[in-house]
Amino acid sequence: xxxxxxxxxxxxxxxxxxxxxxxxxxxxxxxxxxxxxxxxxxxxxxxxxxxxxxxxxxxxxxxxxxxxxxxxxxxxxxxxxxxxxxxxxxxxxxxxxxxxxxxxxxxxxxxxxxxxxxxxxxxxxxxxxxxxxxxxxxxxxxxxxxxxxxxxxxxxxxxxxxxxxxxxxxxxxxxxxxxxxxxxxxxxxxxxxxxxxxxxxxxxxxxxxxxxxxxxxxxxxxxxxxxxxxxxxxxxxxx
Amino acid sequence: xxxxxxxxxxxxxxxxxxxxxxxxxxxxxxxxxxxxxxxxxxxxxxxxxxxxxxxxxxxxxxxxxxxxxxxxxxxxxxxxxxxxxxxxxxxxxxxxxxxxxxxxxxxxxxxxxxxxxxxxxxxxxxxxxxxxxxxxxxxxxxxxxxxxxxxxxxxxxxxxxxxxxxxxxxxxxxxxxxxxxxxxxxxxxxxxxxxxxxxxxxxxxxxxxxxxxxxxxxxxxxxxxxxxxxxxxxxxxxxxxxxxx
Numbered sequence: 001x002x003x004x005x006x007x008x009x010x011x012x013x014x015x016x017x018x019x020x021x022x023x024x025x026x027x028x029x030x031x032x033x034x035x036x037x038x039x040x041x042x043x044x045x046x047x048x049x050x051x052x053x054x055x056x057x058x059x060x061x062x063x064x065x066x067x068x069x070x071x072x073x074x075x076x077x078x079x080x081x082x083x084x085x086x087x088x089x090x091x092x093x094x095x096x097x098x099x100x101x102x103x104x105x106x107x108x109x110x111x112x113x114x115x116x117x118x119x120x121x122x123x124x125x126x127x128x129x130x131x132x133x134x135x136x137x138x139x140x141x142x143x144x145x146x147x148x149x150x151x152x153x154x155x156x157x158x159x160x161x162x163x164x165x166x167x168x169x170x171x172x173x174x175x176x177x178x179x180x181x182x183x184x185x186x187x188x189x190x191x192x193x194x195x196x197x198x199x200x201x202x203x204x205x206x207x208x209x210x211x212x213x214x215x216x217x218x219x220x221x222x223x224x225x226x227x228x229x230x231x232x233x234x235x236x237x238x239x
Numbered sequence: 240x241x242x243x244x245x246x247x248x249x250x251x252x253x254x255x256x257x258x259x260x261x262x263x264x265x266x267x268x269x270x271x272x273x274x275x276x277x278x279x280x281x282x283x284x285x286x287x288x289x290x291x292x293x294x295x296x297x298x299x300x301x302x303x304x305x306x307x308x309x310x311x312x313x314x315x316x317x318x319x320x321x322x323x324x325x326x327x328x329x330x331x332x333x334x335x336x337x338x339x340x341x342x343x344x345x346x347x348x349x350x351x352x353x354x355x356x357x358x359x360x361x362x363x364x365x366x367x368x369x370x371x372x373x374x375x376x377x378x379x380x381x382x383x384x385x386x387x388x389x390x391x392x393x394x395x396x397x398x399x400x401x402x403x404x405x406x407x408x409x410x411x412x413x414x415x416x417x418x419x420x421x422x423x424x425x426x427x428x429x430x431x432x433x434x435x436x437x438x439x440x441x442x443x444x445x446x447x448x449x450x451x452x453x454x455x456x457x458x459x460x461x462x463x464x465x466x467x468x469x470x471x472x473x474x475x476x477x478x479x480x481x482x483x484x
């Protein structure tokens with residue numbers, strides 16, 4: 001046993017709450033901090049203290065970019081050889097035309113608005129980001145690129161892991177129950193493509209419910225029940 | 240409140256204060272978080288008749304860009320008194336006092352906010368005094384700390400503040416406007432109790448060494464109580480959703 005715990009699992013903690021004492025690993029460095037051999041919560045969230053790790057699952061927060069994250073962005077500006085993209089982070093991201101088109105671009109000959117214009121939605125991956133420069137995006141890869149259809153749901157970025165669930169269990173449930181195609185961006189933007197408008201409504205309500213109730217156990221079962229109820233209520237299936 | 244120059248009875252014969260409080264008693268305190276939809280975090284705090292609202296935005300791209308720092312986030316605080324917050328209209332332009340209090344509040348928050356995690360960004364705190372009745376800087380600080388926590392910005396601890404004063408030779412906790420006006424000393428204190436750090440300590444007036452030590456102890460006891468209240472309010476925001484399930 002590495003040390004002493006002061007909180008129970010899934011206990012609601014606020015900044016400054018003592019979590020544990022001794023030698024532990026820190027789960028999320030933005031949610032737990034160490035002073036001497038004591039570990040304190042830095043955000044409001046649910047405590048997680050296991051054998052060797054202390055962590056806090058935040059309940060409030062914002063999106064901070066990380067290389068490798070898949071995000072949903074909105075083009076906000078078109079430059080000579082690049083696009084500026086809003087990814088709901090403290091920085092605007094940049095997408096280079098050479099990357100997007102896969103070939104060198106001659107600004108004298110072609111106009112970038114022809115490919116992506118202000119207001120267009122893209123699914124992109126963060127290729128590079130460090131403390132010195134703004135995030136660089138790439139749209140080369142499976143499932144990345146311009147989004148031509150569907151709807152966007154915006155949720156708090158800290159609730160994204162809840163929408164995906166353990167081993168994507170929640171996401172699979174949502175897709176199976178509603179038959180919609182769902183792309184979850186790490187920045188809290190979710191693209192949903194549904195054939196049935198009723199299903200789209202149910203899915204949006206379900207996502208909102210996940211966002212609201214993510215800190216209460218038994219979420220997947222409640223969501224399954226909720227979707228079923230809504231389907232019956234709308235006459236999509238017989239009760 | 241009596242006419243200017245006419246001093247009211249501050250300490251009554253039964254040892255209670257002009258508003259009936261005991262010397263070490265806080266005013267009734269009310270706190271609420273998440274009161275503004277457009278802010279990332281917000282809080283409303285009332286200490287008696289003093290009422291303050293705080294809003295936090297960020298971390299976001301700093302405007303203007305040149306204020307960005309390469310190694311940490313810029314914390315900006317604006318303390319402002321609404322024109323209707325005082326008995327005679329206050330000009331909405333930032334006064335010398337407001338600029339100074341903005342700085343004092345910022346410096347009291349900087350030790351707890353983990354700014355080093357978000358270089359090249361800014362975290363903006365706006366504090367608006369809706370009703371001023373003494374102790375606005377400590378109330379503002381308490382509200383700002385709550386709003387920062389509500390925004391999910393990593394903090395080492397919450398900060399709570401309260402003022403200790405000396406009126407008619409008696410040390411009193413959480414002085415209001417009347418006691419401040421006619422008292423002999425006013426000492427606002429703010430601290431991060433879990434860290435055991437004092438982040439704000441000012442003194443206006445004269446206290447002896449013994450009085451100072453006694454007053455500081457009173458303030459820290461008061462801060463403990465306010466701190467527990469802050470934590471309770473932050474938790475309650477999530478407890479409330481439960482019955483809806």
